[in-house]
Amino acid sequence: MMASRSSRSRNILQPKTFLVLVAALCINTLQQLGKVQAAPIKVTLDTLRNCINGSIAGRPAICCPGAEIDLTNVPPVVDFIPKRDRFGGHRVKKALQCLSGEEFEVYTQKLTKAYDLMRALPPNDPRSLHQQGIIHCAYGTGSFVQDGLSAVNNFTIDIHSSWLFLPWHRMFVYFHERILQKLLDDPTFTLHFWNFDNGLDGTKSYGAPRHNEGCFKPGHLFPEIYNNISSSTFEPDRSNRTLVLGIPVDLAFPVPPPLPDNAPPVPAEEAVPRNREVMHKAMERGNVSRDFFGITFKYGDPRPEPIVGGGSLEFFPHNSMHAWVGGLMRIPSTATFDPIFYPAHENVERLWDVWMQLGDNHKLQPTDPDWLDTEFLFWDENQVLRRVKICDSLSISDLGYSYEKVNDASWRFLDN
Numbered sequence: 001m002m003a004s005r006s007s008r009s010r011n012i013l014q015p016k017t018f019l020v021l022v023a024a025l026c027i028n029t030l031q032q033l034g035k036v037q038a039a040p041i042k043v044t045l046d047t048l049r050n051c052i053n054g055s056i057a058g059r060p061a062i063c064c065p066g067a068e069i070d071l072t073n074v075p076p077v078v079d080f081i082p083k084r085d086r087f088g089g090h091r092v093k094k095a096l097q098c099l100s101g102e103e104f105e106v107y108t109q110k111l112t113k114a115y116d117l118m119r120a121l122p123p124n125d126p127r128s129l130h131q132q133g134i135i136h137c138a139y140g141t142g143s144f145v146q147d148g149l150s151a152v153n154n155f156t157i158d159i160h161s162s163w164l165f166l167p168w169h170r171m172f173v174y175f176h177e178r179i180l181q182k183l184l185d186d187p188t189f190t191l192h193f194w195n196f197d198n199g200l201d202g203t204k205s206y207g208a209p210r211h212n213e214g215c216f217k218p219g220h221l222f223p224e225i226y227n228n229i230s231s232s233t234f235e236p237d238r239s240n241r242t243l244v245l246g247i248p249v250d251l252a253f254p255v256p257p258p259l260p261d262n263a264p265p266v267p268a269e270e271a272v273p274r275n276r277e278v279m280h281k282a283m284e285r286g287n288v289s290r291d292f293f294g295i296t297f298k299y300g301d302p303r304p305e306p307i308v309g310g311g312s313l314e315f316f317p318h319n320s321m322h323a324w325v326g327g328l329m330r331i332p333s334t335a336t337f338d339p340i341f342y343p344a345h346e347n348v349e350r351l352w353d354v355w356m357q358l359g360d361n362h363k364l365q366p367t368d369p370d371w372l373d374t375e376f377l378f379w380d381e382n383q384v385l386r387r388v389k390i391c392d393s394l395s396i397s398d399l400g401y402s403y404e405k406v407n408d409a410s411w412r413f414l415d416n
Contacts, residue, residue, distance in 0.1 A: 054141030063137030088187030098215035115232035126379035140332035162297035182381035193346035195219025202407030214405030239326030279411030
């Protein structure tokens with residue numbers, strides 16, 4: 001169904017109002033626990049210590065952080081409170097395709113230096129790129145067992161293919177950026193995003209008013225800043241497709257990928273209209289939060305089946321983007337070892353924020369306390385484990401950033 005260009009009903013719950021209500025739910029959860037049977041997933045230090053060998057798509061995954069980090073001797077876990085713990089001032093994340101001139105040169109230098117420093121950290125430093133890869137692998141391969149339950153019955157944790165996908169990845173990339181800022185000693189440094197969903201030139205108006213500020217160039221080509229073979233942002237284990245000039249990402253690429261990494265790319269004249277359809281379906285699909293976020297996943301639930309439980313944004317375009325890039329990005333056990341993971345997921349998180357702003361009466365996030373009170377652990381820039389609740393990940397303003405406007409109209413309206 002095409003997006004309406006008419007004004008929305010005034011009775012629709014607005015995103016800012018929704019976030020206030022969510023915050024109240026988060027604060028009052030302890031009172032609610034006496035009224036509802038709440039069972040959120042809670043990742044604790046014991047969860048990390050009791051890590052096991054996991055698997056993904058039938059392949060073994062050996063990625064427990066405790067193999068290299070002494071988890072018996074770590075600082076106390078500290079609760080993360082967004083407004084209290086903001087690092088630096090407000091930052092605007094920009095579309096990579098619109099960086100140019102001095103801004104592009106300065107950003108390239110900083111980004112390259114940041115990953116030089118991150119790659120140089122020892123493997124037992126949780127801030128190293130190696131350990132960033134390890135922690136995503138453990139969270140995404142069933143390597144963490146739900147506290148008090150057994151892996152024999154598949155009571156393990158997976159942050160894919162369920163409603164955990166979007167909030168976990170938002171906070172993972174958030175702390176990754178904070179680590180880069182710390183390494184650079186620059187709290188203003190910002191990870192900009194790969195605007196892979198936009199394949200049209202926004203110098204025209206595709207069904208929506210133009211804004212005075214923003215980036216309206218197509219962003220579907222693989223970012224050149226990550227394709228310099230002499231840079232620390234480059235990863236040689238990628239598909240050959242990423243090296244072909246002028247070839248856009250294929251957001252309808254088969255998932256799981258039956259095609260090898262050297263399969264020929266789809267030309268732009270075929271990929272662009274198909275990508276628009278993929279994005280339109282992903283962002284406009286359904287009328288309940290399950291359609292966009294994925295199935296519920298609570299304490300005592302078995303690990304979700306790969307792919308089938310995910311929401312519309314996770315399946316296509318997210319999974320297809322990973323498959324198209326190929327190499328390390330093909331599977332969760334290795335994806336975060338490739339620096340392109342982070343600007344790609346900046347865009348996924350941006351699209352979540354865009355979805356909330358579309359104004360339709362079904363663009364509401366879950367209000368279930370078992371989602372809001374789910375807890376994760378992340379290493380911060382000071383090598384301290386931070387306890388993060390999903391309810392504290394929902395406002396990017398509270399986290400200290402916003403996104404540059406881009407040409408989302410390219411996929412919102414297919415009649416242009």
